[in-house]
Every structure is written in structure tokens, then in C-alpha cells.
Amino acid sequence: MARVEVGTLLQIAEALEAVVGRCFGPNGGQVLFTRDTGEVLITRDGWKILTSLQLDHPVARVLVDCVSAHCETTGDGAKTFVLLLAALLRGVQAGRLQGLEARRVALALHSFQTQVLDGVIRRHVAPLASSLLPWDPVCLGLLTQAYFQGKVTSAHCSFLSEMACEFYRRWRCRGDPEGAALISRHFAQLHTTVPGLPVSRSRVLEGLVIHRDFAVRCRADGPLRALAVAVPMHPPLAPTGVTLSLASHDQVQRCCSWLDGRVELGIASMRRLQVRLLISGVKQSALVLDHAQRAGVSVVECVDGDELALFCHLSGAKLFDHPGDWSLIREEYIATVMFCQPVVLGPDRFAHVGFREGRGLLPHCLALCGPVPGMADQCVSAFRGAVRMLQRVFEPVQSHHQQSGEEANENTAIYTVKRPNLHNKVGLHCTATSIGDNANLNTQFTANERLQALLRCPDKSLGPLCAGQSQPRLNTETEAEPKDQTSDRVQNGKAPGTQPGDNFGNEMCSDVLAVSGVTLGSHTHKLGSASSGVLIEAGSLLPVGGTFEFLLHHYLLQHTSQTSCPDTQAACRLVAGAMLCVPRQLYSGKRFLEAQSRFTRTLTADPTSERVQGLESLACKYQLVVSALQGLRTLLSVDVILHTSVRCQKERGREKGEEEEEEEDGDGDGDGEEEGS
């Protein structure tokens, strides 16, 4: 058993910061990994580095999990995440020395996002962002250029950025979220890794490369009709699980010739529909290939299932997967491909097909080269991240209240059922309403804990229901949350003039467990419609080089002076201070101060009016701050690590296993009482 101190967390975060810090920013270097299999991996991608490290300490693993979750959504920002988290922890540590309790900070940060951050972003930062929409190729170039500067060596970033722009231009994907989502979802099928050639030989190819060679190739020019199938045309004599009873010589003959007849029927129906290309997800027998050759049908077999699905999606045809009768093939299974030819990419030969433009999109794919496989893989993972980042850019960020409205609804439904007892609640309410100072907040905190403990026991014999509301959040956790008093007031009509949107800046100290009989459904609905909509518009971009960090720093400090709650002030100062670590890492020493003063000068004017070096996505940056705050909370809420051995765990059975799992995920309940016992 080991207690988790803030110092320990900080040590671990700083150790990771030291590794990724060297690869941070446009002048960062590379990291070379060798696997035990002898594989060589070259990367500058923070997420790749962290996941390849084989970390042992549970806290470090929890941290890496947080990074992974963040990268899944934005495809960027792993290094900044670690820097930011380390800076936040440093802030917490320093605050603790001044008597600020770490766990209270965790709590304060919890509502910080919805109470303060969203408001600051909406009111101050988002209006300053320039937009990629309507489609601006120059902006896209700057955006991808800045992205690749953090992911590959500086030699390749302008080349890859141009290629990314060309890729999107030729796809005719001009900022519509659907196209970007399609590219992002199918990126694995849309690229080919080619080792042994310099990176500059990478190129954009029209159509789709199916990563298989032709089993049968018949020359054909111009558009031709294709059929995608997932079943063999020539079924085996006795498939798995079937027993074939053969009683006579004749029967054997009949069986064989019946099967052969099926093949001929299949070929005949393909002839009838003038199919010239057969794309098969399974292996077809030699007989089928032989027949296809004679019928002039090219065959590509053993195609990966995802590729087959993408082919059908892009061509608009149905996949034929009826196991029996090939004469069922109708017109709707037939796709039209514009060309079909072999393409040699590095050591392999693949089938290459082209599509007609459909839904305004013209499919293209990528061949990404590198002199060593590790290098080619680096290009691929950088590109994959860029595609995900762009998908994110083209989607607007919804306000969290609205986004998780349903979730809140659900939570409440559970809580209303499980509400333990009324008296306790009333008592809580009494303490919580007379808030305003630190002592009271502590009381409230413990009260919350007790409430949570109580919430866990499913006591069905309940008194009158109290509508405590959980604060809607991005991630689903089992914690119950105090609800915002002000929004409640709106609800109850006690303060009818107040708009929830304006109340974002309200102190979290006003969090209470309000007792009210109002049903939650209507509440959430009202809240959702009040804070209508979009926090960050689709395509919002800010200049790189610390603009976002400086802006947030500035406005958070400004907010500090407007609020009177000491905990909010502390949280704002903590986050504002931590934001500066990013530009500090970008500009070393004196250049940081220069950059900061330059920023302050331009703040009065439009910060985007300067000639920009590159652009980055506001949505990704915002998500980064949110993720870092969530990560911090996850880390701070664990107090004890229990080391168990595998053998013991088996004997002790299931519940202990669960307990360890809880700890591993870092999803502790914020109190650590169970672990302590």
C-alpha cells in the first residue's frame, strides 16, 4: 500500500514531461524506439512515445490512459497535455504549500469547466478566432503545416501539408463534416505504406487501392461493371459441420457435377450482367478463377472486410453475401468503376479502382513513402492524426450543457429512485445553503461524500423524492454532483430574469443540494434551450505560437478579479498559470517575455491581424484544456495504491479484483475510503 501524494504525481508527470518536452514544438527532435521484436519505430508523436514506454507505475499508466482518451477524440495534443498536466500539478503543489488542500482543488476544478471555462471561451476567445469556412485553401495549408510541424521532421512538414491539402481538394471535401468523418473513419483503408522510397515520393492517387493483387487479370479499358461478394461461388463439397453421406459412385459424381454446375450458373449470371470485375472477400476456388479467366472477368480475392465495405459504400452498390444462389444477383449489386488496373507500390502490386463522383465527393487515396519502414509509419500516423484533427475542426463544439442533456436526464432518473432518506437531505441542504467560506465548503464536501456513500446502496423504500441534479459532464462517472443553485432558481421562477448563459461565471461556492420537487426532465430541457447551441463554431482557428494560451491566461486572470469566491479565484489562477507553460516551452528564456509583451500589445488590436505562421484548431485546444483538467481530477482523486499479487487476487475472488480495477482506472470515488479499509 502506498499513499499517493501530490509530490509523487508531480514527479511522474515531470519525468514524462522531460521525455516528450524534447520533441515539443516545431524544433523538437525525434525518438527512436526498438521493440523486442527488432522493429524500429521513429516518432515525434507524443501519444506514440508515451504508449511505447512500457510504464510500470500505476499513476503513470493512468496518465497515459488519459492521454490516449484525449488523442482518440482530437488526434493531437498529447505532448501539450503532459506539459499542461505537469504545470497544473506544479501549481497544485505550490498551492498546497500555501495551505490549499489538493483534494479541494480537485473539487473546485470540477465545476470550473462548466462554470468558468466555457463562459470565458464563449465570450472572449471564440469571437477572436478566424474561420476556415467558407473553404479557404490558404488557411487549410497553414493549419496542416502547423500540425505537421509537431509530428514529423521539419523537412517533410511542408511537403506533407501540401499533400494533405491536395488530398482534401481532390476529394472535393470542402469542410463538410460528413466527408471529413468518412475520410477519418476509413483512413486505414485509404492509405498504403511504401517503405524504401524517400518521403518526397509519396503521392495522392485517384480512387481506391485494394490491398491485394489480381488473382485473374483481364485487360479492360474504360468504365466497367464490378461485383463485390463475400461468399465463395464454388462451395466446398462438405462445409464445416456438415456430414455428407455418399452411398454410391453415382452419387459422388452427381454431387461434384452439381457443384460445378453452380459455378457455371454463377459465371453465366455474371456474363448476363456484364460484370468484368469480381471483388471477393473470400478465396475463390481454382475452378472459379479458371472460368472467370475464360469469361474475361478480372478477380481480386481475399479482400479485407473493411476494404470491401468501403468499396461498396463508395460505389453505392450492395455487397452480395447470399451464401447459396448466384443467380440472385441483381442490378443493385452491380457497381460501376471508372478504371481497374494494377498499381505497383514499393514491393507489392495491388489492384487499383476508380469511382464516379458521388454525393459531391470524389474518392482518392494516399501512398505514403519512407526510406525505412519506421519512417513511413511515422508519416502514416502523422497523417492519420491530421485527418482526425480536421474532422474535429469541421464539427462545431456544442455547449456541454446541451450535449449531455440526455445523460443528465438518465443520471437523475437513477438518483431519484435511489434517493436514500429525506432527513439527511434536508440537513445537507441547510448546511449547504449557508455557504460562502472555506469552512462551509469543507462541510459540504464531506456531506457530498456521505451522500455518495448512501447513493450506492439501492434502497427502494424511499420517502418523497428530492431532485438533486447531477452537473452534466462530458464523461460518464458515477459520482453524484451538487447542482447549480442559480439555474435552479431560474427553474423555480424565483429569479426569473437570470439567464443561465450569463450565470456561467457564477461562483461554484453557490453549489448546493437544492431540495425541490421539480422533475428533472423539464429542467434539463429548459436549460438546454436557454444555453442554446454552439460553444465554438465549426472551422474556428487561432494563430499558433501560444495565442490560445496567452488569451486564456489573460481572460482567466480578468475573470479572477470579477469573482469573489476564493476557490474560483484559486482555480482560475491555477489554470491561468499553467497555461503559460506551453509558450514557455515554445519560446526559451528571453524570447518568452518578448512573445508575451508582443501579445499584450496586440491584444487591444485584433490578434489575428498579424502575419500568421500557422493556425491551430480552437476546438482541439479547448478539448485539450478540458481533458487536462479531467486528467488532473482523476489523478488527484486517488489517495492510495494497493499492490496485489496475481495469486492472491485469484483466491480473494471477484470483489477485490473489482477494487483493483477501480484503482487501475484511476476512477476512484474521490474519497478512497474503501481502499483504506
Place this chain on the structure above:
Amino acid sequence: MSRLSKKQPSVCTSDPLSDGEVCRKLAVLRQILTSCFGPCGRLKQIHNNVGGHVLTTSTSAVLLKSLTMSHPVQKLLAASVLNHVSRFSDCGLFAGILCSSLVDHARGLSVQPGMVAAVYRRLLGLCGSYLSRDNCGCKVPVDLGSSHSLLALVRGVVTSKPACMLTHGEARHIGVRVVQAFLHTIPHHSPGPVCLGKTVTVAVEGRPVGDSTVLPGLLVDLPETLRPADLEQLAQGAFRLALFSVSLAGDLSEPGEGTYEVDWEVCLEATVLGQLLRLAEQVVRDGVRVFVCQRVVHPVLQQYLRKHGVIVVERLGIALLEPLIRATGAQAVATFQTPVPAQSYGQVAGLCVQHCGSREMLHLLPAGDSACCTLVLCHRNETMLNELKVACQRAEHILRLTLKEPWALLGGGCTETHLCAYIRHQCHSDVCRAMPELGCTRADYLQVADGFCRSLDAVGRALEHDDGERLVDLTHGHHWAVPVGAPPQASWGDVVGSCGCGLMPPRRDLEWSPLSTEYPPFSPAPPVDTEAHPLVLDSFPAKSNALQVAVETANLLLDLKYIIEDVS
């Protein structure tokens, strides 16, 4: 459970290139590569700790594949060289030596590694644009109408493999054979896109190199059961040939994974055999005289066919299938359930037995324009034969690449010295443009450019293994060797032979400077005599790609901040 071992934490090295141990290891690798380079390169014997085969080679691909590298940096370098060679077949050692000396020179400088990489990249761009210019002094067009350039290209490949142990005459003989085989693979008149044929290499051990030859058509292993009398029967004339890619061993096709319940009097094999015999009847009826199968043929079927005077060749192998289709015009039949269509039969112009060393082989003569031939390579022992085989396959690949880009670079070290002279001259005019673009100082740029040129020179100097002097002339920037044992007091003009590539005869009117020293920058002039033919050429696509790969890999190594090794 007791065997379950815990994953070890990874080993982390920061700033690997500042570590002396890493540099020592790189230097060892460079030493190995340098000593193998060129026609006089030293051979390496490789044998592993558990005994077994001893390998003698100086070819980068064979060498690097069989070495076990101890450090990730070495692995990275080896991997990029191997990947280059697998695409372009040549200039692997050039890439390896250039890359490691670029890294080595960058270490000695007081310039930021990132800046060094940026300048290297810029210089690479200068080289690339110079090489792509039509008036480039180290590039010559390949005239596909004459064999001169082709022979020079092949000579460049074959002579740079000293492990083949060829004399001058033998090298010439092999060169001619390789070009001859290559020309055989070009179809004479085919409409539409040209599809090159295949050369099949047959290696024969224990015969002199002079016996190497090119045969039209294909050689296949002589069937054991074939009697010479059978052959005499069909000595002349064209024969029909049937080619099967399906196994004719008598197995059920597509039996599936299910279970069979077979009545005791039903014999599945007999059913299949019945189908096979029906097929054989048809084949005999259609007048087929040669029956070839990629896989096994059932003995009963063989017996039946032989009885009807058909020559059966079984177990052909997948490698020979494609050339045989090209040579005979047959289509491989993939099923025995249906009758063979008439259009899938091929033609053979004749059959005879070839004696290749200890092996007797059946020679299938092609009918018409087949674009397929067999290169029979002979050598005294297995090691040399293997190396020769690799060299010839490389040379053939180089010739094919040349068809795409009909240009070649001067061999014998002349390209390196010429390029080096060009960069030395050019960097002085480029520095003013480069300074604002890269954000470096003039001194930084010139230092790095000097390192780049020295690295190119180092490759040129690597051709020398006997402590002789290597010179560069100050007019054309070609590479000249001073023979070992030349009187030290004699002027260089008296002792040098022709230049490395053989384009320029011995001349006394030039000024020379040793390769390792600094010389005043000059713009290298293209040679005056346009009639002369260079004797040694290097492949243009291979060398320009090698140059790029070397610089890119060096930049990558310079950019490394951390090495993390998984040791579990």
C-alpha cells in the same frame, strides 16, 4: 504461470549522437562498408556462432542482411540501405558510407543538429536540381540503340562485386551475356503496352565462367522416367503443350472441412481418377505431346500419358510457371473437372537435352517471339556463384530501370567528385539566399557545406584500399587514381591513367588536387570530347535515390533526441 516474466522497463538513452559509444559503433559500421566499396573492395567472411554456412561477400544487401546490429542507430542505417537496395538494386554501399560520414561530419561541427539537417537538405536540393538538368556534367544519355552504354552499365555493377572473382575477360563475357539476356526479354513486335519478358537464371557449379551462356526458351529438370529414345522420337517440329496449375494427384478439389460418410464400396479416389483419365483421353485426342503440371501428377495418369507417347513434366514450381506461359503461349489450366479448352494449349518448337555441369535438363525451345530466355551462369564454386547470380540479377534490374529513365551517371567515383566540386562552387553563391531562409549564419552554412563536400569526397576516397593517392582535376572535377608504387617525385600528370569513369584519357595539361584537401572552388566543366564513351556507368535512378536516402537518413539520425529500447 511460473514462466510468466514481468515486462522489463525500457532502456532510455538521451541524445544518442553525443554518446561516444554510439559513435564508435557507427564508425565500425562505416569501416566495414568502406572497406567493401568498389572493384578493389575487401571481402567479408561472415559466420555465426553456431557454425554452419560461411558467407563470403562484399555486396551491401547480402552483408547487411546477415550482420546482427547491436545498436538501434546501426539498425536504422542498415534498414534504410536495405530498403533502398530492394527497390533499386545498386548503390547500397554508396548510401551507407555517405550517410555515416554525413553524421560523422555533423558531430564535429559547433552547429545545432537541426540546422545541420536543414543545410544538408538544402544542399541535397541543389544536387537534385543539378542532376536533373540536361547539361549536367556527370550525366550521360543512354543510347538504347547501341550496346555500348548498356555494357558500361552492366560493367559498373559486375566489376564492383569483387567477391565474384572475375578476371577482366570473364567480366566482359558475363557483361555481354547479361545484356544479351536483357535484349531477349524485349518483345519484337507487340501491339499496345510493351510487357517485358523474363530471364530465368540457372546456376551451374564447377564449370568455368566462360561456359556461361544465354539460351532461348526454358530449361526444366529432366523427368526421371524419360528415356532418350522418347526424345529422339520427337526431335523436330512443333509440338502441342498442355499446362496445368492444379494438382493432378487425385485429391478431391474443394473437399471442405465437413465429415464424409462413405459406403464401403464407394471409392472417392476412383471417382477422381476417372475424371483424370477422361482428361488424359482428351489431351491425347487433341494431339498434345508435352504435358506439364505445376504440381504432382498421379502415377496412373503419368503411365497412361507415357503409353501414348506424351512427355510428362511434373512439379514445375510456381517460379517457372509464368515464364513457361510466356514462352509457349499456353494458358495454365486450373481445373480437371471440365474439358481443356483448345485455346489454352501452347506450342513448343522443339525439345532437346542440355548438359549443365552435372545436371541434365530438358530444353524447351520457344515457338515464335517469346521474350523468354535462360541465363546459364557457371562458376568455379558455390560462394562465387551465389555472388555472381546476385550481381547478374542486379544488373538486369538496373537495365530495366534504365528503360524508364534513359540516363546514366559517370562511374568510378567521377560523379562524387564532380558533384562535390559543383557544390563547393555553388554554395558560395547560394549562401546569401540561404541565410535568411534557414535563419543561420554564413559561417554555419559554409561549415556544414564543407562537411557535406567532405562526405562526398570520402565516398570517392573509399574506392582506394591500397594507400594510393586519389586526385580530382580542377577543370572537369573527375576522379583520378595515382597508381601505387609511382615514384613520389614524379609529377601527377606523368603517372595518372585515364579518369575513373574512363571518359577522359591520360592528360598532362590538367591541374590536380588530392581528394582529401581543400581546393579553390571552380565550376566543373563538362568534358569537351563528345565522341568518347565512358567505360563505367552507374544507374541514374539508383544513385540519385541513394543520395536522397543517405541524406534523409543522416538527417533523421541527427534529429534523434531519445532512444528507447525494449529489452524484455
